[in-house]
Amino acid sequence: MTGRRDSPRPPISPLQGGRRRGDADPSGRRFVLALIVLLALTALGLWLVQRAGAGPGPAARARSLIVREVGPQLGPCMFAIAGRETGYTYDPRATNWRDRHSDGSHGSFGLFQIGAVHRAAGESVAAFRRRMLDPVANAKLAHRIERGAGLAPWGGRC
Numbered sequence: 001m002t003g004r005r006d007s008p009r010p011p012i013s014p015l016q017g018g019r020r021r022g023d024a025d026p027s028g029r030r031f032v033l034a035l036i037v038l039l040a041l042t043a044l045g046l047w048l049v050q051r052a053g054a055g056p057g058p059a060a061r062a063r064s065l066i067v068r069e070v071g072p073q074l075g076p077c078m079f080a081i082a083g084r085e086t087g088y089t090y091d092p093r094a095t096n097w098r099d100r101h102s103d104g105s106h107g108s109f110g111l112f113q114i115g116a117v118h119r120a121a122g123e124s125v126a127a128f129r130r131r132m133l134d135p136v137a138n139a140k141l142a143h144r145i146e147r148g149a150g151l152a153p154w155g156g157r158c
Contacts, residue, residue: 059083062090062111062135069139070146077151077158078112078142085113085154092135110138112154118145 056064062082067075086094092111099108101117105125108115109132118141119128132138145153 058090058092059088062092065135066111066139069136070143074146078139078146080158081142081151081154082111086111092138093133095129095133109133111135112138112142112145114138114141114145 063075063079066078066082070078082090090111094110094113096108096113097106099113099115100106101115103117105116105119107125107129109129114132116125116128119125123131132141151157
């Protein structure tokens with residue numbers, strides 16, 4: 001025999017219980033992969049819990065207070081108007097200073113973008129704006145305007 005050993009060769013396949021020289025420990029790779037998956041699932045779970053605890057979004061809050069103010073018959077129409085007026089963000093603090101009104105005032109505010117022309121006698125535009133950024137006050141004034149002028153101030157349609 002030439003200088004070879006007659007002993008059996010060790011298995012070289014990880015499936016046969018052996019490892020090739022330079023191969024990393026496969027169980028170590030599995031552990032790291034399992035740890036990454038576990039961390040990702042934990043992060044996803046925390047995000048879902050946070051999101052669920054945040055309560056209803058701005059559209060749901062707006063719909064609720066609008067229907068409470070104007071009733072179930074007019075509610076969907078006024079909700080559609082509030083969406084259109086706020087660019088469908090339903091942001092109760094929406095402000096448009098570019099609107100100019102017949103009395104020379106500027107600005108429309110809140111869910112229904114009620115113009116400063118509707119402020120009370122002697123009320124400053126700044127005070128009116130503060131009042132209209134309260135969504136309940138904005139919905140109440142929008143309802144009063146609708147009862148007097150219909151939907152004309154909002155283009156005459158839902």
